[in-house]
Amino acid sequence: MSQEHMKIPQATAKRLPLYYRFLKNLSVSGKQRVSSAELAEAVKVDSATIRRDFSYFGALGKKGYGYNVNYLLTFFAKTLSQDETTPVALIGVGNLGTAFLHYNFTKNNNTMIQLAFDVDPGKIGTEIADVPIYHINDIKKELATREIDVAILTVPVGAAQPIADDLAAAGIKGILNFTPARLTLPPHIRVHHIDLAVELQSLVYFMKQYPVNEESK
Ligand code: ATP
Known part of the structure; x- marks a missing residue:
């Protein structure tokens, strides 16, 4: 099956990194095959969904054998572009941004923050975890000399839209937005929004309103 022409459903695509x-952990521990039931237990996705997901990749489990771990790994690595490192820019080196600079993304996937931007004169010109921090006004100039398509946004909410506009002008194609701002951008730019405060509040709400009883787990 051609990698280029294969379109898998978005819900399936979202589960691929999982x-x-x-x-990868299985392979490191020397395991060569895995059943959909084992996978289901480990990643908390039901086994029917796993079998359907895997059928999109042409990976058909054999009864009594399961799936070949290395076949799947090779397929996923290619599909998730693990054979190449995706460079990322980070905008806003506050508490959250600094944590991301220290976080080792390459441990589980091949993305790497290559440079960062801020307005704080105390941060500009310094490095955190080997990542250089530039002035936000130099964003277009710095991005023009690098092939970076992805940016993480960890600035205060009020700064988010103008920076997103600059990122769009600089040719960025994907933004992971950690600010509460709802960004307006050209349709060719993909924005994934993660509002940690909202996620936490939602968890607390659901815990209260829809308690999970042990049997239905
Ligand atoms: P800190 O404690 O360092 O201020 P924080 O996460 O609580 O961190 P925020 O006010 O959310 O602080 O700001 C996050 C980061 O975004 C800070 O480092 C701040 O200097 C930076 N920042 C603010 N405005 C801009 C801007 N227009 N462009 C780029 N970075 C900005």
């Missing part, structure tokens, strides 16, 4: 991480 599968990839688990299979």
